[in-house]
Amino acid sequence: MATKPGLAMYWAASCGGCEIALVNLHEKILEVMEFFDFVFCPCLLDVKYQEVEAMADGAIAITLFNGAIRTTENIHMARLLRRKSRLLIAFGSCASEGCIPGLGNLASRQNLMDHIYRDSPTLETGNGPLPATVVDVAEGRLTLPEFLPEVSTLEQVVAVDYFIPGCPPESHQLWNVINSIIQGTPLPDRGAVLGGGRSTVCEECVRKRTEKKIHRLFRTYELIADPETCLLEQGLLCMGIATRDGCGGLCPKVNMPCTGCYGPPEGVLDQGAKMIAALGSMIDIEACREGNLEDWHRQVDAVLAAIPDLAGSLYTYSLAGSILGGKRTQ
Amino acid sequence: MHSCDTRVTHLIAQGEIAVMGVGVYFCTCGGIISQQVDPQRIERLIRDIPEVSYMETMDFMCAEEGKTALEEDLARRQPHRVVIAACSPREHENGFREVLARGTLNPYCMQMANIREQVTWVTPDPEQALTKAVAIIRGAVARVQRHEPLLRESLQVCPDVLVVGAGPAGLKAALGLARGGRTVTLVEKGPVIGGMPVRMNTVFPGLECGSCMVEPMLDDVLHGNHATAITLLTLADIEEVAGYFGNFLVQVTRRPRYVTTDCIGCGECIPVCPAMTANEFNCDMDQRHAIDFPFAGALPNLPFLDMKVCVRSQGIECRKCQEACPVENAIDFSDPQEHLTLHAGAIVLAIGAQQEACSLFPDLGHGRFPGVFDSFEFERLLAHNGPTGGNLRFLHTERPPKSFLMIHCVGSMESNYRDYCSATCCLNAFKFNRQIHDLIPDAQVVHLFREWVAPGKGGHSLLQKGLQSPQTRAIRYSSLDDLRVSRADSHLQVQVHGLAETILTDMVILCPATVPGEDHSRLGKLMEVARDRYGFFAELHNRTDATQTRIRGIYLAGACQSPMDLQQSMSQGMAVSGHVLSELIAGGTMSLEPITAVIEHERCSGCGTCLPLCPFKAIQRQDHGKARINPVLCMGCGTCVAACPGGVIKGNHFTHAAIMAEIEGVLA
Numbered sequence A: 001m002a003t004k005p006g007l008a009m010y011w012a013a014s015c016g017g018c019e020i021a022l023v024n025l026h027e028k029i030l031e032v033m034e035f036f037d038f039v040f041c042p043c044l045l046d047v048k049y050q051e052v053e054a055m056a057d058g059a060i061a062i063t064l065f066n067g068a069i070r071t072t073e074n075i076h077m078a079r080l081l082r083r084k085s086r087l088l089i090a091f092g093s094c095a096s097e098g099c100i101p102g103l104g105n106l107a108s109r110q111n112l113m114d115h116i117y118r119d120s121p122t123l124e125t126g127n128g129p130l131p132a133t134v135v136d137v138a139e140g141r142l143t144l145p146e147f148l149p150e151v152s153t154l155e156q157v158v159a160v161d162y163f164i165p166g167c168p169p170e171s172h173q174l175w176n177v178i179n180s181i182i183q184g185t186p187l188p189d190r191g192a193v194l195g196g197g198r199s200t201v202c203e204e205c206v207r208k209r210t211e212k213k214i215h216r217l218f219r220t221y222e223l224i225a226d227p228e229t230c231l232l233e234q235g236l237l238c239m240g241i242a243t244r245d246g247c248g249g250l251c252p253k254v255n256m257p258c259t260g261c262y263g264p265p266e267g268v269l270d271q272g273a274k275m276i277a278a279l280g281s282m283i284d285i286e287a288c289r290e291g292n293l294e295d296w297h298r299q300v301d302a303v304l305a306a307i308p309d310l311a312g313s314l315y316t317y318s319l320a321g322s323i324l325g326g327k328r329t330q
Numbered sequence B: 001m002h003s004c005d006t007r008v009t010h011l012i013a014q015g016e017i018a019v020m021g022v023g024v025y026f027c028t029c030g031g032i033i034s035q036q037v038d039p040q041r042i043e044r045l046i047r048d049i050p051e052v053s054y055m056e057t058m059d060f061m062c063a064e065e066g067k068t069a070l071e072e073d074l075a076r077r078q079p080h081r082v083v084i085a086a087c088s089p090r091e092h093e094n095g096f097r098e099v100l101a102r103g104t105l106n107p108y109c110m111q112m113a114n115i116r117e118q119v120t121w122v123t124p125d126p127e128q129a130l131t132k133a134v135a136i137i138r139g140a141v142a143r144v145q146r147h148e149p150l151l152r153e154s155l156q157v158c159p160d161v162l163v164v165g166a167g168p169a170g171l172k173a174a175l176g177l178a179r180g181g182r183t184v185t186l187v188e189k190g191p192v193i194g195g196m197p198v199r200m201n202t203v204f205p206g207l208e209c210g211s212c213m214v215e216p217m218l219d220d221v222l223h224g225n226h227a228t229a230i231t232l233l234t235l236a237d238i239e240e241v242a243g244y245f246g247n248f249l250v251q252v253t254r255r256p257r258y259v260t261t262d263c264i265g266c267g268e269c270i271p272v273c274p275a276m277t278a279n280e281f282n283c284d285m286d287q288r289h290a291i292d293f294p295f296a297g298a299l300p301n302l303p304f305l306d307m308k309v310c311v312r313s314q315g316i317e318c319r320k321c322q323e324a325c326p327v328e329n330a331i332d333f334s335d336p337q338e339h340l341t342l343h344a345g346a347i348v349l350a351i352g353a354q355q356e357a358c359s360l361f362p363d364l365g366h367g368r369f370p371g372v373f374d375s376f377e378f379e380r381l382l383a384h385n386g387p388t389g390g391n392l393r394f395l396h397t398e399r400p401p402k403s404f405l406m407i408h409c410v411g412s413m414e415s416n417y418r419d420y421c422s423a424t425c426c427l428n429a430f431k432f433n434r435q436i437h438d439l440i441p442d443a444q445v446v447h448l449f450r451e452w453v454a455p456g457k458g459g460h461s462l463l464q465k466g467l468q469s470p471q472t473r474a475i476r477y478s479s480l481d482d483l484r485v486s487r488a489d490s491h492l493q494v495q496v497h498g499l500a501e502t503i504l505t506d507m508v509i510l511c512p513a514t515v516p517g518e519d520h521s522r523l524g525k526l527m528e529v530a531r532d533r534y535g536f537f538a539e540l541h542n543r544t545d546a547t548q549t550r551i552r553g554i555y556l557a558g559a560c561q562s563p564m565d566l567q568q569s570m571s572q573g574m575a576v577s578g579h580v581l582s583e584l585i586a587g588g589t590m591s592l593e594p595i596t597a598v599i600e601h602e603r604c605s606g607c608g609t610c611l612p613l614c615p616f617k618a619i620q621r622q623d624h625g626k627a628r629i630n631p632v633l634c635m636g637c638g639t640c641v642a643a644c645p646g647g648v649i650k651g652n653h654f655t656h657a658a659i660m661a662e663i664e665g666v667l668a
Helices: A017-023 A028-035 A049-054 A072-084 A092-097 A099-106 A109-119 A171-182 A271-282 A293-304 A310-314 B003-014 B039-047 B064-077 B089-102 B116-120 B126-144 B168-179 B210-223 B320-324 B375-382 B425-439 B459-468 B519-527 B566-583 B639-643 B656-667
Strands: A006-011 A037-040 A060-066 A069-071 A085-091 A134-137 A140-143 A147-152 A162-164 B022-027 B052-058 B081-086 B110-114 B153-156 B161-164 B184-187 B230-233 B236-244 B247-254 B276-278 B287-289 B338-344 B346-349 B353-355 B372-374 B403-410 B444-449 B472-476 B483-488 B491-496 B502-505 B507-512 B514-516 B554-556 B589-592 B597-599 B619-621 B627-629 B649-651
Touching: A006 A017, A006 A072, A017 A060, A017 A092, A017 A171, A028 A171, A037 A060, A049 A072, A060 A072, A060 A092, A069 A072, A072 A085, A072 A147, A085 A092, A092 A099, A092 A162, A099 A147, A099 A310, A109 A147, A162 A171, A271 A310, A271 B639, B022 B039, B022 B064, B022 B126, B039 B052, B039 B126, B052 B064, B064 B089, B081 B089, B081 B126, B089 B110, B110 B116, B110 B126, B116 B126, B126 B656, B161 B168, B161 B338, B168 B184, B168 B210, B168 B230, B168 B346, B168 B566, B184 B236, B210 B230, B236 B519, B247 B346, B346 B519, B346 B566, B372 B375, B375 B425, B375 B507, B403 B425, B403 B491, B403 B502, B425 B444, B425 B459, B425 B507, B444 B491, B444 B502, B459 B472, B491 B507, B554 B566, B597 B627, B639 B649
Parallel strands: A006 A037, A006 A060, A060 A085, A085 A162, B022 B052, B022 B081, B081 B110, B161 B184, B161 B346, B184 B230, B346 B554, B372 B507, B403 B444, B403 B507, B444 B472
Antiparallel strands: A069 A147, A134 A140, B153 B589, B236 B247, B247 B338, B276 B287, B353 B514, B483 B491, B491 B502, B597 B649, B619 B627
């Protein structure tokens, strides 16, 4: 059998949504299979890690790596797949920028363990066991990978060739990337974002914009938004202005504010910081213009008070990969 | 390492940055820097930075010999980029840029490392100073490699100037500009030019006749050597302003005067006119005809026909004025309203100010008792061309008043009204004091004052002479709430809280605050000129750039920006003409500073975040709502760069790549 280029897909700390994006290629997946050999994909194929380790270095043409780096197992697989792959693509928000797992960087490892295994209100109180990397049982010694102190992005662990954004990436964008590789279209410079636009979600949003002035912010349950007008101008914290386009503006299309899953636009280093800078220029202080600095602060605080979790709202996807990175925890 | 680091690297890679040779120049500042930071020790450390090709130590680089040495050294060594470790860039950056431009290097391929103000002057420990200086130079070396060569572009400009307001400041500016060879359009909303002084019998501190003082200037504007360069449009309003410095397009509506320039100003038309109305030029204290001069001696020497008052507006076919007129075609009932489009490179706002309405202070009796006047009404009572012909008397009785009481600071220096001093009222009140005693030597004058403000060469002596007169009394009060004016028989009585006596007087003169005029808001919005918290036009800087607004090409002169007297207004008019002549260079082009913000147009999503932020109104919405930055108006402040959530706006010379590289260089 003539060898086709190998294609791998791996999940590190992820939810499986990225695999769904692959499956959502529907019948096009047959075209993918025609061109590529699917050599490794724990979600779909029973291929063991040892089999990957046995492959020659660079044997895999493309690895779509999804999920953030949360455990030593994730690091091991990232390094392994880097070695075995000619192109390593950070696939989806977790691998690219940390995504929801990255919000774990707002708490220490100890905090997380205590909460999940001891303090969570759904648990019986008591000092239940915490996970350990080594446990000796009658049958012998069991080991688990270590839960790392911080979540990292793939790029923070190994060199990454390209990034495909989204939580999950839109299937048509995945197809665009795979198809252009099949067609032999030259790839952009290493490090580029594939399968995304070069502007922001507003580029794909048809809502009417008049003036970016915010008198108060609303959470989504507090307001049925006007379907024609810019959501941000209505006071909903729509991240579209600070988010890369490419998704097709799906959320604003159904009257929901963008939460920012396509990550920072080109050239933006910190999506949350950009959003705060933009919000800072929109909060209407006209009413207290005559007043002093404290009045202004009060007004800004009053508007922002509507968002109880600023880090979670502005860095939903990008915290681990941002300049901020997380909260300093001991 | 966070991914931002590699993103920065990626940005740098896109900027076609190869390995660059950076030449570092270390200025000893004649020992000021070198006694704190040892040149030899720092040289060893700086040379270790891979991109640094060489370091050269020089004394006094800012001196002419220093600059020549720099120029020669650059020609010999041909570095790609230059770092000058010396003083603050505010001192000599432009000078060093010129040196670079004399050779083959682009002037923006240089970065200054400020190791004088930021190191030697503030870091006494030499070891710490050395470490700090190295860090700053490292940052500069890292940053300068990301500097992009920038080009100064030039632009065709219209050298003509539009002056709004024909008061002393506007007239002086128009005349100065015309003398400087410019074509000026002077737009005045009223029928008469000259502003406040032509309505004053005398002007403080010397008590010269106001209209006589400014009349030579008015004549110059109307008929002088440069009059042909000045187009005067009276009864004209600014309707729309578009464009920017060097190229403004202004829509002006000229209301019909119905009297053409063929008129010789003989006034034969006036007494025959059957229609009368209250004369607003005399504060409604007398009547004028529908066709009339605002007051005797008003210039231009043409009456105006007020069609709202004229009986023709009621459908009556009256031609009495036309019949009395000795000149053919001087009165034209079909004079149309004109819409004009003016092209100008600069606009001077000189619309003056007005008095606070005394009706805001009902306890002071203005409008309630006939003997209570505001200072401008009193001005007209004293004026030879006013309602009493300069005889100081009541309007409806022949009895001359014997006692006067002036209330100072009506609305000024009051936190409930205007918390500023109106600057001219004290001297104006003591001008009145003198005039009253000139006309009625035994008149009693009382001043209810809060503070004396009498600056300048003649101010104090005017005040002192008044106060020394035995018929003048001054009583200090603390708040307007403490004062009450009421009627007592044929007199007025004034009660001052805390003062046992009640003061009886014939006349009360209120000295109201100087406040922005009714056109401030409209013109401010039209031209997007910012106003201060009082409503006056805001200066670019109220001490150092008081004749400029934040909008490039729109200038300020006179009381439209702050209360001021005739001398200041005239000086500002002249200053603004010099300002325009020096910035709007004749010869038709101007050089544009390239440190501006630039929008990557195809990436802009048109979200509109940047639009309201620009303090210079340089950002406009374009097709599909995308933003466009006008490089002529942009001052490179970077507000939009920071706010643009799409990362689409680049600050030239302050790119993310350069700033991040500098930070990383400092922290390395």
